[in-house]
Amino acid sequence: xxxxxxxxxxxxxxxxxxxxxxxxxxxxxxxxxxxxxxxxxxxxxxxxxxxxxxxxxxxxxxxxxxxxxxxxxxxxxxxxxxxxxxxxxxxxxxxxxxxxxxxxxxxxxxxxxxxxxxxxxxxxxxxxxxxxxxxxxxxxxxxxxxxxxxxxxxxxxxxxxxxxxxxxxxxxxxxxxxxxxxxxxxxxxxxxxxxxxxxxxxxxxxxxxxxxxxxxxxxxxxxxxxxxxxxxxxxxxxxxxxxxxxxxxxxxxxxxxxxxxxxxxxxxxxxxxxxxxxxxxxxxxxxxxxxxxxxxxxxxxxxxxxxxxxxxxxxxxxxxxxxxxxxxxxxxxxxxxxxxxxxxxxxxxxxxxxxxxxxxxxxxxxxxxxxxx
Amino acid sequence: xxxxxxxxxxxxxxxxxxxxxxxxxxxxxxxxxxxxxxxxxxxxxxxxxxxxxxxxxxxxxxxxxxxxxxxxxxxxxxxxxxxxxxxxxxxxxxxxxxxxxxxxxxxxxxxxxxxxxxxxxxxxxxxxxxxxxxxxxxxxxxxxxxxxxxxxxxxxxxxxxxxxxxxxxxxxxxxxxxxxxxxxxxxxxxxxxxxxxxxxxxxxxxxxxxxxxxxxxxxxxxxxxxxxxxxxxxxxxxxxxxxxxxxxxxxxxxxxxxxxxxxxxxxxxxxxxxxxxxxxxxxxxxxxxxxxxxxxxxxxxxxxxxxxxxxxxxxxxxxxxxxxxxxxxxxxxxxxxxxxxxxxxxxxxxxxxxxxxxxxxxxxxxxxxxxxxxxxxxxxxxxxxxxxxxxxxxxxxxxxxxxxxxxxxxxxxxxxxxxxxxxxxxxxxxxxxxxxxxxxxxxxxxxxxxxxxxxxxxxxxxxxxxxxxxxxxxxxxxxxxxxxxxxxxxxxxxxxxxxxxxxxxxxxxxxxxxxxxxxxxxxxxxxxxxxxxxxxxxxxxxxxxxxxxxxxxxxxxxxxxxxxxxxxxxxxx
Numbered sequence: 001x002x003x004x005x006x007x008x009x010x011x012x013x014x015x016x017x018x019x020x021x022x023x024x025x026x027x028x029x030x031x032x033x034x035x036x037x038x039x040x041x042x043x044x045x046x047x048x049x050x051x052x053x054x055x056x057x058x059x060x061x062x063x064x065x066x067x068x069x070x071x072x073x074x075x076x077x078x079x080x081x082x083x084x085x086x087x088x089x090x091x092x093x094x095x096x097x098x099x100x101x102x103x104x105x106x107x108x109x110x111x112x113x114x115x116x117x118x119x120x121x122x123x124x125x126x127x128x129x130x131x132x133x134x135x136x137x138x139x140x141x142x143x144x145x146x147x148x149x150x151x152x153x154x155x156x157x158x159x160x161x162x163x164x165x166x167x168x169x170x171x172x173x174x175x176x177x178x179x180x181x182x183x184x185x186x187x188x189x190x191x192x193x194x195x196x197x198x199x200x201x202x203x204x205x206x207x208x209x210x211x212x213x214x215x216x217x218x219x220x221x222x223x224x225x226x227x228x229x230x231x232x233x234x235x236x237x238x239x240x241x242x243x244x245x246x247x248x249x250x251x252x253x254x255x256x257x258x259x260x261x262x263x264x265x266x267x268x269x270x271x272x273x274x275x276x277x278x279x280x281x282x283x284x285x286x287x288x289x290x291x292x293x294x295x296x297x298x299x300x301x302x303x304x305x306x307x308x309x310x311x312x313x314x315x316x317x318x319x320x321x322x323x324x325x326x327x328x329x330x331x332x333x334x335x336x337x338x339x340x341x342x343x344x345x346x347x348x349x350x351x352x353x354x355x356x357x358x359x360x361x362x363x364x365x366x367x368x369x370x371x372x373x
Numbered sequence: 374x375x376x377x378x379x380x381x382x383x384x385x386x387x388x389x390x391x392x393x394x395x396x397x398x399x400x401x402x403x404x405x406x407x408x409x410x411x412x413x414x415x416x417x418x419x420x421x422x423x424x425x426x427x428x429x430x431x432x433x434x435x436x437x438x439x440x441x442x443x444x445x446x447x448x449x450x451x452x453x454x455x456x457x458x459x460x461x462x463x464x465x466x467x468x469x470x471x472x473x474x475x476x477x478x479x480x481x482x483x484x485x486x487x488x489x490x491x492x493x494x495x496x497x498x499x500x501x502x503x504x505x506x507x508x509x510x511x512x513x514x515x516x517x518x519x520x521x522x523x524x525x526x527x528x529x530x531x532x533x534x535x536x537x538x539x540x541x542x543x544x545x546x547x548x549x550x551x552x553x554x555x556x557x558x559x560x561x562x563x564x565x566x567x568x569x570x571x572x573x574x575x576x577x578x579x580x581x582x583x584x585x586x587x588x589x590x591x592x593x594x595x596x597x598x599x600x601x602x603x604x605x606x607x608x609x610x611x612x613x614x615x616x617x618x619x620x621x622x623x624x625x626x627x628x629x630x631x632x633x634x635x636x637x638x639x640x641x642x643x644x645x646x647x648x649x650x651x652x653x654x655x656x657x658x659x660x661x662x663x664x665x666x667x668x669x670x671x672x673x674x675x676x677x678x679x680x681x682x683x684x685x686x687x688x689x690x691x692x693x694x695x696x697x698x699x700x701x702x703x704x705x706x707x708x709x710x711x712x713x714x715x716x717x718x719x720x721x722x723x724x725x726x727x728x729x730x731x732x733x734x735x736x737x738x739x740x741x742x743x744x745x746x747x748x749x750x751x752x753x754x755x756x757x758x759x760x761x762x763x764x765x766x767x768x769x770x771x772x773x774x775x776x777x778x779x780x781x782x783x784x785x786x787x788x789x790x791x792x793x794x795x796x797x798x799x800x801x802x803x804x805x806x807x808x809x810x811x812x813x814x815x816x817x818x819x820x821x822x823x824x825x826x827x828x829x830x831x832x833x834x835x836x837x838x839x840x841x842x843x844x845x846x847x848x849x850x851x852x853x854x855x856x857x858x859x860x861x862x863x864x865x866x867x868x869x870x871x872x873x874x875x876x877x878x879x880x881x882x883x884x885x886x887x888x889x890x891x892x893x894x895x896x897x898x899x900x901x902x903x904x905x906x907x908x909x910x911x912x913x914x915x916x917x918x919x920x921x922x923x924x925x926x927x928x929x930x931x932x933x934x935x936x937x938x939x940x941x942x943x944x945x946x
Contacts, residue, residue, distance in 0.1 A: 062849075065849070065852075065853050066852070066853075067849050067852065067853070092852070092857065092858075093849070093852040093853050094852050094853070094854075094855045094856050094857050094860075095855075096853075097855075098853055099853065099854075100849070100850065100853040102846045102849070102850060103846075104844055104846045105846075106844065106846035106847050106849065106850035107850075108847055108850075108851075108865060108869075109869070110868045110869055119851070119854050119856075120854035120855050123854055123855030123856045123860075124855055164850075167850075167854065171854065171855065177853075
């Protein structure tokens with residue numbers, strides 16, 4: 001396997017720094033796609049922008065690429081200022097030395113695979129021989145050796161995806177932007193491409209900014225995850241932090257936690273806050289500092305961190321099964337406890353009839369997420 | 374909060390990342406094009422209310438003369454009769470042929486579809502000369518045949534009548550109706566019709582309650598198109614029409630501008646009348662086509678609409694359909710060809726001993742006007758088509774991609790030439806450039822300007838629909854890969870739009886070659902073009918030579934079509 005750094009010689013990996021980026025649509029810009037967005041994208045790392053459609057994640061990406069012009073703010077790629085609204089600086093996309101992988105692949109149907117991959121090299125004015133050797137190395141690297149003469153419509157979806165990846169990398173860009181690159185693929189292929197992308201990053205570290213609405217992609221691919229909502233940052237953290245300790249109701253919901261229950265702060269220790277809930281007193285950890293004993297609060301319960309049994313245990317709360325839904329590897333049980341419906345995921349083959357009385361306990365050692373809002 | 378407040382007021386306008394220079398370049402070209410298509414209409418109006426050239430004192434004299442003059446009134450009435458009747462004829466024939474070829478089990482329906490659009494490639498002059506050869510009361514082939522059959526002199530058909538004019542114009546307009554309507558018939562969703570059948574509709578009910586109403590926007594658009602084309606038609610009224618002494622507005626405008634004493638003010642007032650009719654029609658046509666959006670049908674994949682069985686009527690209807698199709702292209706071409714080989718054109722002249730190649734030798738090698746006019750025409754058609762396509766790319770990019778501040782205005786301006794008849798456009802262009810001393814009046818440039826003004830909208834329709842089909846990601850990927858906007862257009866957009874670009878180039882080339890009403894007021898003897906030369910020969914009355922000349926026009930138009938048609942795309946939808 002060719003070394004990517006030979007493919008992309010004199011590598012110049014840059015971080016991307018975005019400050020105070022805003023972008024409005026509509027009359028007078030009153031619809032805010034992006035509202036004072038500030039974030040440092042560290043060099044050599046993969047940062048995932050995660051959020052539902054319309055949250056502004058694609059606007060950030062396209063602003064960095066130079067494909068749209070924000071209303072205000074500043075974008076620096078490495079030491080170069082690519083955009084500064086106040087100073088009137090706006091470097092066009094072709095001069096930003098970036099690579100981009102599009103959701104639609106955006107491969108040119110009138111060009112062969114070789115011409116598609118070699119396009120950024122030709123644009124940078126390399127000689128034909130240099131272009132040819134680099135394209136061949138890249139084709140080998142993405143596993144498409146010998147397919148250079150083909151046209152896009154002669155390739156499978158996964159192969160097209162790789163050509164578009166090769167095109168983004170071949171020019172040795174300062175950063176690579178991914179705009180939901182896997183969402184056009186079917187579930188099985190998406191899984192495989194995700195693993196390939198991961199392997200790619202291990203072989204050649206490059207700065208990447210990855211936009212997706214899929215939390216699984218965010219967890220597996222990101223060094224850092226930026227959860228976005230309505231043009232603003234909701235939470236920044238490692239995948240583990242965002243997964244285990246979502247900061248807000250929105251983040252918890254987006255990270256796939258269906259159970260948000262009310263409680264009251266009981267005790268405050270440096271590493272954990274105990275909260276009284278319908279499930280008893282639960283150990284929690286949050287982000288906000290200024291909690292007081294007796295405060296009302298909301299905690300997020302991941303369905304895998306609660307267990308139940310038909311036999312009564314000490315310290316358990318009793319509940320009633322409303323329904324059980326078999327979903328393959330696990331079963332989701334909806335259980336009502338003191339008027340609150342809570343979803344619990346269990347991996348046993350056990351089924352329960354509706355209305356059965358059960359005893360509910362938190363999983364031993366589990367620490368729950370105390371939300372800011 | 375302060376951040377967003379500042380952004381709201383001092384925000385730079387968004388321009389999809391194109392650099393300011395590109396934008397400025399595009400804006401200048403677009404502004405020039407908008408001025409180019411809109412000033413003739415303004416000038417026609419100004420000229421119609423000015424005593425002399427533009428800039429002289431204003432007067433209502435010409436508008437009053439328009440109302441008072443008996444000839445104007447007669448011409449208006451004639452134009453109305455001619456327009457209504459030939460439009461109705463073209464609609465019935467066009468809709469009928471398209472329904473028969475798209476939705477019935479008529480024998481030979483595929484061939485009929487081809488023959489129905491063939492006349493678009495045939496210059497209207499061929500139709501005129503061909504039908505004179507067939508239907509002249511004295512020497513027309515049909516009348517000679519009828520006379521010999523009856524044993525006495527019989528005039529079965531006479532093209533030198535209002536009915537004859539309507540017949541020729543109707544045949545000329547039919548393919549345009551066919552094109553607009555046939556696609557809708559072919560693509561209609563079988564499920565809608567099946568639903569109607571399951572709901573208990575008979576086949577006739579199905580036709581009147583589902584199939585035709587679904588085509589209403591296309592039918593209305595076709596109707597308005599043929600009304601504009603027939604009201605502004607110049608060739609037929611000013612050849613056979615003048616011979617039959619049936620005056621219509623376009624031919625009267627020509628006479629008032631050209632004959633002595635010229636009355637350009639009256640010509641402008643008469644043009645104004647045509648402009649108003651045309652612009653009203655184009656307004657309603659655009660509206661019909663826009664409303665058509667909600668009727669847009671996406672047929673299932675590969676689903677062919679069910680065919681109506683004609684039963685006993687299959688063969689009689691096929692015979693009638695093919696007869697009409699023959700009348701509009703094959704018969705006139707054959708008649709013109711026969712005429713081209715005749716030593717002279719008179720009753721009973723079509724005999725072997727009267728056949729000759731002399732007409733070809735004379736017209737192609739000795740007639741002084743033929744090569745200059747052919748050279749001018751081909752040069753103008755090539756330059757004009759190229760300019761139209763290039764400008765169309767810039768205009769379409771400005772409207773669709775840059776979404777510039779004035780893109781709405783540009784879209785409106787670019788339909789103006791569709792509603793303004795060629796002769797009126799000519800009056801407007803003349804009014805301006807005749808005033809520029811030592812300028813372009815009397816040069817080939819003014820003809821080029823006129824052609825480009827008139828045919829930009831045609832090219833824009835093709836180019837816009839091709840550009841709409843290109844995903845913007847393909848352009849963005851090129852920009853991110855290091856190519857500037859202009860390089861991206863050159864390397865990505867133009868290659869992807871090539872079939873549509875070639876198709877629109879060919880169409881504009883062919884129509885420029887045959888166009889006459891635009892340039893009849895703008896040419897001078899040193900800038901004569903083929904179509905004007907044909908008019909001269911028509912005036913001299915040497916029909917066999919006229920036949921050779923019009924065949925030359927047709928062949929020059931067909932050569933690039935034959936060469937390029939395999940790589941072209943002709944539909945604009």
